[in-house]
Structure formats: C-alpha cells, structure tokens
Amino acid sequence: MNFKNILINTAPTTHDLVLIGGGHAQISVLKKFGMKPIPGLKISLINKNLTSSYSGMLPGYIAGTYNEEDTQINLLNLCKFANARLIVDEVTGLDIFAKEIHLKNRVPVCYDTLSINTGGEPDIKKIKGAEKYSIPIKPISNLIENFHKIKKELKKIDNVSMTIIGGGAGGVEIALSLKKFLDLENKKEKNITLVSRTDNLIKNSPNSVHKNVMSLLYKNNINVVLSDEVVEFKKNTLITKNGKRINSQFNFLVTSISAPKWLSDTKLEITENGFLKVNQYLQSSNKNIFSAGDVCSVKNFNLSKAGVYAVRQGPILYKNIRSKILKSQLVSYKPQKFFLSLIGDGQNEAVATWGPLSFRSKWAWKLKRYIDEKFIRTYNDLKFMKMESFKPHPNLISKNNLTDPALAEIKCLGCGAKTQWQSLNQGIISAKERRKLGKNDQTLKNININSDVSLIKVPNGKDIVQSVDLISSIVNDPYTLSRIAALHSMSDVLTSGAxxxxxxxxFILPSGLKDIQTRLISELISGCSYEFLRHKIHLNGGHTSEGQELQVGFCINGIRSKNFNFIKPKVGDKLILTKPIGVGIILAAHMRGVASPLDYEEALNSMLTSNHFASKVFLQNNITSITDVTGFGLARHTLNLTKPFGAKINIKDTPKINGANKYLNNGIYSSLAKSNKEEINFNKNIKNENSIIFDPQTSGGLLAAVDRKKSKKVISELKENNCYAAIIGEVIEKEEFELN
Ligand SMILES: Cc1cc2nc3c(=O)[nH]c(=O)nc-3n(C[C@H](O)[C@H](O)[C@H](O)COP(=O)(O)OP(=O)(O)OC[C@H]3O[C@@H](n4cnc5c(N)ncnc54)[C@H](O)[C@@H]3O)c2cc1C
Structure with a gap:
C-alpha cells in the first residue's frame, strides 16, 4: 500500500451522512467520497464487523484457493481512506422522525442523510428444524466461523454426508466447493446432495446453463434432487416435500434471502416480502433515505438478488447521495440487461454465461479469479491522499446556520473556544434520553453544567486520590473513544488502591455546527457513562473546548483509607501483567493503513477491558505494588514499579497482541517507542520484535509485584475473574532492566 498522508479535514462539520451496511454498493460510495470529499460532511459507516465478506470468493475459500483474509473487504482501512468513522454494531431499528438509528449494543446514532445496504438474511424459521440442524450461508462471517468448527468435527467422521438446499448460483457453487474441500480433507467416503425446488437449476436462465451446471455437478459426483424441497430438518436426516429422506450430517441453507425484520417497523414503504421500496434514484419513500443492493427493490424492475446489481448501483448511489446533500440534480439508475455470470467450483472450472450463451471451461474459472481479485484490490489497495479544507461546502450551509459560531471567519480561542452552551446542554439531555432507549435502562445522574465546581464529600477516615488523563483520537468513533478514555483515566486511581x-x-471537539456538536457531545457522554455507570462512578461535570482533533480526557477522583499501607516490592517477587502489550504498534500500523482488522479488533478489545477486576484481586490479596502499563511502555513502567530494585523480564512469557511482532519486523512502531527506549538507557542490541517492551500502551494492563509464594494463587484468581494474566518476570537486586 502506498501510504502518503493522513486525511486532514478542518472544515466545521455541518452534515451527518450515515451508511448502514458495508455492502457492495456502499464500499464504492466510501471510496468515491474518499477521492472527492465534501468539506464539512461527516460520514459514518455502521457495519456488523470490521470487514465485509465478498461472497464471490466464498467458494474459493471453501475449496482452499483463498484464505479468509483474501475474501474480506477491509472496512477499517476504507473508512480511514474516506475519513469516515466506523461503528461496529448491528442496526436493530430506525426512527425516521427523530432521524435516529437504533443499535444492538449502544445508544442510537443520528443522521441527516441515510443510506442502507445491508443485504438480506436467511429465514431459518421458515423450515421446521432449520434453526437447529442447518448452517445458513449468510451472514458469511458466521459461516466462516462455522467452517472452522466443521473442520474439527470432520476429523472424527469417516463417512461424510452433506446437503445443500437451494439450486441457485450460490447453492451450486457451495456444492462444488464443498466437494473440493472434502477432497482436500482426504475424505474418501463422501456423499454430497443438492436439492432444488425448481426443475431447472439457476432459475430464469437459459436451458444451456442448466445443462452445463448439471454436467459439472455430475463430474464432481454430486447428487441432484430437482423439483423437490426440504420441509423438515432432523438430526442427520432431511425430509422433502415428495417424501424423500436424505441422510445428511451437515446441511447448508442457500435458499433465497429474506428482508431484515427491523425494516418493517420503520414506516418506510416496503414490498410484500419486506424489502425496502426505492425509486429510480435509489431513494426510499423518505427522501433523506437511500438504499441499494439485496435489501431493496427498485421500482419497475424485478431484479434477482445478486451482487452484480449492487456493484452497478454503487456509483449511482454515490452520485445521488452527493447531489441530495449538495442540493443538485439526481440521476436515474438503469440495471444492466445482461451480466456475465461465472459459476465456479472454487478451484479450476466454471460455467460462464452471457445472455443466451453459456459454456463450461477452465478458462472461465481463470476469468472469474481475475475479476474477483481485481474487485477486492479496488477496495483493499488504497492510495491515501491529503485533503485540506477550512470551510464547509457552501451548499451544506442553510440560512439558519449563517450566524453559527462554527462558521465565523476568525475564531476566538481561550474560553471563546468553548462549545456553545446549547450544544452542551442538549448533548447531555439527549445522552440521557438515548440511554433510556438502550437495553441498559439505568439513567444518567444529573450533570450540572450551570455550576463550575463539584463537591466531593470525603467520608471520615478516608483520603481523596486524584488523577487526570487525556487521549487523542486513536479510534475514529467518539462513543468508543470516550469509553477507552474513561477506562484509561480510571487506571491510575485503581493502582493507587483507591x-x-x-x-x-x-472534551476537545473539532469545530462543527450546533446540532452536529450536540450529537457529538451526546455520543461522548453516552460512551463514558457506559463505563462510569458500570463502575459506579458519578460524572460531575467538565469542560469543553474546540481544537483541531477530537480529544477526550477525565479527571478521576477516588477515595482510599487514610491508613492505606503500601507494601514495597522485594527481590524475588514475581511480576504479573494483566493485558497483552502491543497496542501502540497496532495503532501505528492502522495509521499507515496496513493493520489487519483482526489484529486491530484485538487491540480495541484490550483497550476496552477494564482494570477494575484485576485491581480488586490484587487488593484482596494485599498486593499494593501495582502500576498500569501506559505511555512509557512496559520497560519504563516496570522499572518505576520495582525501584530501588530492577527487573528481569522473560519476553517469551510476556503476552502480546497478535500481529505486533509482524509489524515491528516490518519497521512499524509508535513514534514514542524510540524515546521510551532512550529513557531507560537500554544499550544492548535487541531483536526488532523484542522492542515491543518500549511500545506505549493506551488503556494498558496492570503490572504488579507479587510475593513468589502467592503468585500462582493470584494468577488463578485473576483468571477466574476473566482477567488475562501472566507471570512475565521477577524483581532483581540490581536497578536495571534485564531481558531474557
Ligand atoms: C455462495 C454465494 C456466492 C455468490 N456469488 C455471487 C456472484 O458471483 N455474483 C453475484 O452477483 N452474486 C453472488 N451471490 C449473491 C450475493 O452474495 C448477494 O447478492 C450480495 O452479497 C448482495 O450484496 P449487498 O451489497 O446487497 O449486501 P452484502 O454483500 O450482504 O453486504 C451487507 C453488509 O451489511 C452488513 N449488515 C447486515 N445487516 C446489518 C445490520 N443490521 N447492521 C449493520 N450491518 C449490517 C453485513 O455485515 C455486510 O457487511 C452469491 C451468494 C452466495 C451465497
């Protein structure tokens, strides 16, 4: 990847565009906005995962041609390219009057313009027993997970039977690729059956396609049952409408998809089957809401559910979203009359169809590979560009907004850079209202923004402990950033035994119109409140200011007994670490656009893990020599803890985030790592990958010096409390850092 620069968008935010679902059309929307941004437009993508699966390559994955990563569109990077924030969550509802999107795991998100490209979902309740005994092909991310389990189960089975329910292109491809998969697994005894409701495979295509596909299936010894359908799934048996019983251990459901259930409650116009109705501009009955792909049905066209249509809708969707926001002319979408269909076996042969022409060949498989791999590269190999802009696009500003301080020519600093009172007040009110809507119905206690001070009552016999921390936008989702900042800030107080x-x-907020700031503040308050409520911490108030980029910090107050007794570490104590290290390296890789989504997810989960339970276990065991591993890296924080002694660390025993070593070996490390190394006078030559000990951590784990006799008991208690814990070394006499 050719990394040139990070995107800098300095225009005040004036419009919220939210995309639901990283489907085939919206990845194109994101890329196009990345290449031609609108100053002042904030884009957010909500998707269930950090990646989106490309179904065209799924058969190749099953047949062993591709690995899992090859088949994934990296939304994390694509959003970075588009300067969009990525919210990883599942949409469960939509209030088109409040312009709010409801999510499974967090408070709702607001929009001005919305676009939906979530695809469809299998209806596993339609057939008796399917929920228990079938493996739905969608969502593909679940299928891939299921596949790992199937591989393990197969080890115990000699005589394998599999059935694929659905005679469309997807079903045929899955049947063929499963055959290749079982060959690779050396399964000699195998019985694969494909069941199709229609008498012709690949409905609505010429008879020649059916013939070619049938010959490919027979060549691969796949049994085909036509004009019949599975009506019941039982353990190891399927029952069909015509009374057939098929012995089958693994049943793959590749029948036609259904519309997402949440759409039916939105008051948007939907078809009989629940798909979103859109006009020729891909616009729903609500003109601020667009849609593309399998989830919608385009007026006057009866399109089959296929990715090729969603792909072709992408550029039109982009143009129309852009035109709607900038108040210009929309363009009409006209679906392609013919498209090249390539049904492959996942390894070396495919049936190609173009209009009435159809043939089967190895060449067609090569063509399919070329097209699919090129498609994935379009979205995964991105050239980052620099975008500088100081004013929003004029069409984003309405008359009502002309006097908004965000648009002032010269902006005041100091207290004049404070967020408007109304934004702050409204932001807090809406955070409270949204919290009530969420699953967790605890309400926020009052935050008094009219008072400049907060009263802290200190019970008799207690001391007050205080700490402050601030972090910049290491993640681009304000809600998640605010959660991380809250956990990070809490850590110092926890390590002090309070x-x-x-x-x-x-809150340091980038400039934006009043309403947009209100939404941002609401998300920030909701994020930190999620953590504060579960840790029983009261958010008393705070201060806002405007700056170039979003920064979030907290001053945390804790109470501790006046006669709290610190027990110093002694030589021979074991050093216990409660989280893996390497977060800084992963974030550095992400900034360069090369972090794998899986590695990034691990770093994110680690930052979102609270140190509360680990500190509780330590304190219950009378262990008070504790620190948290943060910006100065493991080596410096260890020496701070063990002073006046030193420490010996076993690098092999030190838990690391997956991928950190790989990035270090490619010369990627955090900008602070070098000075962290110089700080501890570490002159010895160490292997690239061992320099992880200098990596700065955000919301890092706790490090404690524990009497060697107690250490095993403490580790098992930590594990019982679901804490990641490992003995990584011990305290030594000499005040230096030794690495083994
Ligand atoms: C085995 C197989 C092979 C296929 N091969 C082809 C082919 O070669 N050519 C072809 O044209 N078609 C093919 N298809 C059909 C194709 O998969 C679909 O038509 C296509 O994926 C639909 O694209 P989409 O953009 O509408 O949505 P999708 O590709 O399904 O993308 C939707 C995205 O939205 C996310 N999402 C879903 N619900 C939510 C939610 N509630 N909240 C947040 N995010 C959500 C999902 O995680 C996903 O990332 C194949 C299907 C199968 C099963």
Whole structure:
C-alpha cells in the first residue's frame, strides 16, 4: 500500500451522512467520497464487523484457493481512506422522525442523510428444524466461523454426508466447493446432495446453463434432487416435500434471502416480502433515505438478488447521495440487461454465461479469479491522499446556520473556544434520553453544567486520590473513544488502591455546527457513562473546548483509607501483567493503513477491558505494588514499579497482541517507542520484535509485584475473574532492566 498522508479535514462539520451496511454498493460510495470529499460532511459507516465478506470468493475459500483474509473487504482501512468513522454494531431499528438509528449494543446514532445496504438474511424459521440442524450461508462471517468448527468435527467422521438446499448460483457453487474441500480433507467416503425446488437449476436462465451446471455437478459426483424441497430438518436426516429422506450430517441453507425484520417497523414503504421500496434514484419513500443492493427493490424492475446489481448501483448511489446533500440534480439508475455470470467450483472450472450463451471451461474459472481479485484490490489497495479544507461546502450551509459560531471567519480561542452552551446542554439531555432507549435502562445522574465546581464529600477516615488523563483520537468513533478514555483515566486511581467515585470530563471537539456538536457531545457522554455507570462512578461535570482533533480526557477522583499501607516490592517477587502489550504498534500500523482488522479488533478489545477486576484481586490479596502499563511502555513502567530494585523480564512469557511482532519486523512502531527506549538507557542490541517492551500502551494492563509464594494463587484468581494474566518476570537486586 502506498501510504502518503493522513486525511486532514478542518472544515466545521455541518452534515451527518450515515451508511448502514458495508455492502457492495456502499464500499464504492466510501471510496468515491474518499477521492472527492465534501468539506464539512461527516460520514459514518455502521457495519456488523470490521470487514465485509465478498461472497464471490466464498467458494474459493471453501475449496482452499483463498484464505479468509483474501475474501474480506477491509472496512477499517476504507473508512480511514474516506475519513469516515466506523461503528461496529448491528442496526436493530430506525426512527425516521427523530432521524435516529437504533443499535444492538449502544445508544442510537443520528443522521441527516441515510443510506442502507445491508443485504438480506436467511429465514431459518421458515423450515421446521432449520434453526437447529442447518448452517445458513449468510451472514458469511458466521459461516466462516462455522467452517472452522466443521473442520474439527470432520476429523472424527469417516463417512461424510452433506446437503445443500437451494439450486441457485450460490447453492451450486457451495456444492462444488464443498466437494473440493472434502477432497482436500482426504475424505474418501463422501456423499454430497443438492436439492432444488425448481426443475431447472439457476432459475430464469437459459436451458444451456442448466445443462452445463448439471454436467459439472455430475463430474464432481454430486447428487441432484430437482423439483423437490426440504420441509423438515432432523438430526442427520432431511425430509422433502415428495417424501424423500436424505441422510445428511451437515446441511447448508442457500435458499433465497429474506428482508431484515427491523425494516418493517420503520414506516418506510416496503414490498410484500419486506424489502425496502426505492425509486429510480435509489431513494426510499423518505427522501433523506437511500438504499441499494439485496435489501431493496427498485421500482419497475424485478431484479434477482445478486451482487452484480449492487456493484452497478454503487456509483449511482454515490452520485445521488452527493447531489441530495449538495442540493443538485439526481440521476436515474438503469440495471444492466445482461451480466456475465461465472459459476465456479472454487478451484479450476466454471460455467460462464452471457445472455443466451453459456459454456463450461477452465478458462472461465481463470476469468472469474481475475475479476474477483481485481474487485477486492479496488477496495483493499488504497492510495491515501491529503485533503485540506477550512470551510464547509457552501451548499451544506442553510440560512439558519449563517450566524453559527462554527462558521465565523476568525475564531476566538481561550474560553471563546468553548462549545456553545446549547450544544452542551442538549448533548447531555439527549445522552440521557438515548440511554433510556438502550437495553441498559439505568439513567444518567444529573450533570450540572450551570455550576463550575463539584463537591466531593470525603467520608471520615478516608483520603481523596486524584488523577487526570487525556487521549487523542486513536479510534475514529467518539462513543468508543470516550469509553477507552474513561477506562484509561480510571487506571491510575485503581493502582493507587483507591475506589474511583467521581469524574470530570475534558472534551476537545473539532469545530462543527450546533446540532452536529450536540450529537457529538451526546455520543461522548453516552460512551463514558457506559463505563462510569458500570463502575459506579458519578460524572460531575467538565469542560469543553474546540481544537483541531477530537480529544477526550477525565479527571478521576477516588477515595482510599487514610491508613492505606503500601507494601514495597522485594527481590524475588514475581511480576504479573494483566493485558497483552502491543497496542501502540497496532495503532501505528492502522495509521499507515496496513493493520489487519483482526489484529486491530484485538487491540480495541484490550483497550476496552477494564482494570477494575484485576485491581480488586490484587487488593484482596494485599498486593499494593501495582502500576498500569501506559505511555512509557512496559520497560519504563516496570522499572518505576520495582525501584530501588530492577527487573528481569522473560519476553517469551510476556503476552502480546497478535500481529505486533509482524509489524515491528516490518519497521512499524509508535513514534514514542524510540524515546521510551532512550529513557531507560537500554544499550544492548535487541531483536526488532523484542522492542515491543518500549511500545506505549493506551488503556494498558496492570503490572504488579507479587510475593513468589502467592503468585500462582493470584494468577488463578485473576483468571477466574476473566482477567488475562501472566507471570512475565521477577524483581532483581540490581536497578536495571534485564531481558531474557
Ligand atoms: C455462495 C454465494 C456466492 C455468490 N456469488 C455471487 C456472484 O458471483 N455474483 C453475484 O452477483 N452474486 C453472488 N451471490 C449473491 C450475493 O452474495 C448477494 O447478492 C450480495 O452479497 C448482495 O450484496 P449487498 O451489497 O446487497 O449486501 P452484502 O454483500 O450482504 O453486504 C451487507 C453488509 O451489511 C452488513 N449488515 C447486515 N445487516 C446489518 C445490520 N443490521 N447492521 C449493520 N450491518 C449490517 C453485513 O455485515 C455486510 O457487511 C452469491 C451468494 C452466495 C451465497
């Protein structure tokens, strides 16, 4: 990847575009906005995962031609390219009047313009027993997970039977690729059956396609049952409408898809089958809401559910979203009359169809590979560009907004850079309202923004402990950033043996119109409140200011007994670490656009893990020599903890985030790592990958010095409390850092 620069968008935010689903059309929308941004437009993508699966390559994955990563569109990077934030969650509802999107795991998200490209979902309730005994092909991410399990189960079975339910292109491809898969697994005894409701495979295509596909299936010894359908799934048996019983251990459901259930409650116009109705501009009955792909049905066209249509809709969707936002002319979508269909076996042969022409060949498979791999590269190999802009696009500003301070020619600094009172007040109110809508119905306690101070009551016999921390936008989703900042800020108070009781927030917000700032503040308050409520911390108030980029911090107050006794570490104590290290390296790789989504997810989960439970276990065991591993890296924080002694660390025993070593070996490390190394005078030559000990951590784990006799018991208690824990070394006499 050719990394040139990060995107800099300095225009105040004036419009919220939200995309639901990283389907085939919206990946094109994101890429096009990345290449031609609208200053002042904030884009957010909500998707179930950090990646989106490309179904065209799924058969190749099953047949062993591709690995899992080859088949995934990296939404994390694509969003970075488009300067869009990525919210990983599942949409469960939509309030088109409040312009709010409801999510499974967090408070709702607001939009001005919305676009939906979530694809369809299998209806596993339609056939009796399917929920228990079938493997739905969608969502593909679940199928891939299921596949790992199937591989394990197959080891115990000699005589394998599999059935594929659905005689469309997807079903045929899955049947063929499963045959290749079982060959690779050396399964000699195998019985694969394809069941199709229609008498012709690949409905609505010429008879020649049916013949070619049948010959390919027979060549691969796949049994085909036509004009019949499975009506019941039982353990190891399927029952068909015509009374057939098929012995089958693994049943893959590749029948036609259904519309997502949440769409039916939105008051948007939908078809009889629940798909979203859109006009020739891909616009729904609500003109601010667009849609593309399998989830919608285009007026006057009866299109089959296929990715090729969604791909072709992408550029039109982009143009029309752009034109709607900038108040210009929309363009009509006209579906292609013919498209090249390539049904492959996942390894070396395919049936190609173009209009009335159809043939089967190895050449067709090569062509399919070329097209699919090129498609994935279009979205995964991105050249980052620099975008500088100081003013929003004029069409994004309405008359009502002309006096908004965000649009002032010269902006005041100091207290004049404070967020408008109304944004702050409204942001807090809407955070409270949204929290009530979420699953967790605890309400936020009052935050008094009219008072400049907060009262902290200190019970008799207690001391107050205070700490402050601020982090910049290491993740581009404000809700998640605010959760991480809250956990990160809490850590210092936890390591001091205190119980965190209250917090004050510091929000530095990029410039934006009043309503947009209100949404941002609401998300920030919701994010930190999620953590504060579950840790029983009261958010008393805070301060906002405007700056170039979003920064979030908290001052945390804790209380601790006045006669709290610190027990110093001694030589021979074991050093226990409660989270893996390497977060800084993963974030550095992400900034360069090369982090794998799986590695990034691991780093994110680690930052979102609270140190509360680990600190509780340590304190219950009378262990008070604790620190948290943060910006100065493992080596410096270890020496700070063990002073006046030193430490010996076993690098092999030190838990690391997956992929960190790989990035270090490619010369990727955090900008602070070098000075962290210089700080501890570490002159010895060490292997590239061992320099992870200098990597700065955000919301890193706890490190404690524990009496060697207690260490095993403490480790098992930590594990019982679901804490990641490992003994990584011990305290030594000499005040230096030794690495083994
Ligand atoms: C085995 C197989 C092979 C196929 N091969 C081809 C082929 O070669 N050519 C072809 O044209 N078609 C093919 N298809 C059909 C094709 O998969 C679909 O038509 C296509 O994926 C639809 O694209 P889409 O953009 O509408 O949605 P999708 O590709 O399904 O993408 C939707 C995205 O939205 C996300 N999402 C879904 N629900 C939510 C939610 N509630 N909240 C947040 N995010 C959500 C999903 O995680 C996903 O990332 C194949 C299908 C199968 C099963």
């Amino acid at each position: 119980k965190p009781v209250s917090a004050e927030a510091i």
